[in-house]
Amino acid sequence: MQYIDNIDTRFQDLFAGFLRDRTNALAVSAADSHLDEDTIAAFVDGGLTLREMDPIVAHLADCGHCRTSTAALLRLEAEFADLATPVRETPVESAGIAEALGSWFAKLFGTSADGVFAHGEKSDKDAENDTKAVKDGQDQNDDDN
C-alpha cells in the first residue's frame, strides 16, 4: 500500500477499502455497460478531446472492471515503451506463427501468404519503402554482427 504524506494512513486504508468494495458492488449492476476496447485504447493513448472525456472519466471512476483494464494497459504501455520499433519492420517470425499465418492467409484469400503478397500491387512509394526496410534490416544485421 502506498501512502500519501500528511493524511492519516488508517483513513487511507479505510477509504481504499471502501472504494474497492464499492467497485465490486457496482460491478455487479454495471456488468453490461462497460467501455469498449476502442474507447479504453483511445483513453490510454490520450487521443480524446475534452468533450469526449467527461463520460469516460465518470465511468472509469465508478467501474472497477474498466479501470482495471485501463490501469493494466497504462502499465503495459510504460513497460513496452522501451521496446518501440520503427513503423515498417522486417519481422523475424517464429515457425509456429509463420505456419499459422500461412494457412490463415490461405483460408482468407484462397492462396498462401506468399501468394497474397506476390499478387499485392505495389506503388512506387511502397517499393521504395520496401527497399529501405530491407536495407535497414541489413544495417541492423551488420550492427548485430
Place this chain on the structure above:
Amino acid sequence: MDAAAKAFTESLIAEMYARCHESAPNYGVSADAFSSSIFKTIEKRLESVSEQPLTESEIREFLENLQADDLFLALGCAAGNERAWWEFDQTHRSYMERFARHLARGDADPDEVIGNVYIELYGTRVVDGERYSKFSTYSGRGSLRGWLRTIIWHSVVDQHRAGHSEVSLDEMTETIGEGAAHAAFAIPTPDGDSQMIEQVARENYRAATVAALSEAFSALEPHEKLLIALYHVDNLKLREISRLVEDEASPLRGWIKRKSSAREKDPTARIHESTVMRWLEKSYERILDVFKKDLTVRQGLNADELEICIGLASADLAGPDLYRDLAAG
C-alpha cells in the same frame, strides 16, 4: 449537427480522405466509407454526450486528433482488401508478436494469441449477411498500435481465464487484488450480554462510518475519484499516473486542469509526480474533512467516538461484509 457544421465537417473529412487516398490508393476505401465511419464516431463520442451544439473548433480539434492513416488502413482491412492486409501485416505483425510475448510471460501461448487476434480482426462471424471484422470497431481516436495492444491484452486475459476459470480479472492482472482485501468490519459472534452490548455499539459505529464514507465519496469530482482509485485501488504508481497527464497536449491533463481552478494560475506548468501527489493529498484532505464533518456535525459524534470509528475500521480489515452492506444499500 446543423447544416453548416455538417458542411464544415464534410469539407475537412474530404481533405483528410484526399491525403489518405493519395498515400494508399490501393486500399479500396471509398470516400463514403471513410466519411461514414468518422460521422458515426462524431455522433457517438461528441453529439450524444452533450446537449450543447458542436462548435467548429470542437469539430476541428476532434478531426485533428484523429489517426486518419490508421483509420484508412483499418477500413481497408475491415473490407478484406488484400493490399491493406499486406501493409497491416508488414507494419504491425512483428510488433504484435513482441507485445504478445511480453504480455504472456509463459502464462499463455503468444502464437495462439496472435493467431486468434488475426482471426478476430478478419472476422469469421457473419451478421446480416456481412462478415464482421474487428477492424470495424476501430474509430481512429487512438493509435492503431494502442488499439492493437488493447485487443491483444484482452485476448491474453481471455486465454488465461479459459484455463483458470476461478481466477478473476483482477487477480490475473495482479493489479489490485480486488476481492482479496476488503476494508470491512468483521462481525463478532455474540457471546454473553457484555459482548452483545459491545456488538450493538460496534454496529452503530460501523453504520455511522459507512454512511460518512459514502458522503465523503459523493463529494468528490469524477476526476478525483478516478485519480484516487487508480492510485489506491489499482495501485498505479505516481509515475504511471503522471504519464497520463504530463504531456501538455494531453486532454486528460486539460480536463483535470479545467476542473481544478487552483491550477488555472499556471496552465503551462509541467506536471510531475509531486504534482500528482499534491492533487491526491488535496482530494484526501477534502474527503477526510467531509468524513469528519458528517460524523461530528450530522451524526453528532464526539472526537473520541470519531477515533473509535476509524480505529474499528482499521482493526477489522477483513471479510466482504462492507460490500454486502453496500450492495444491500
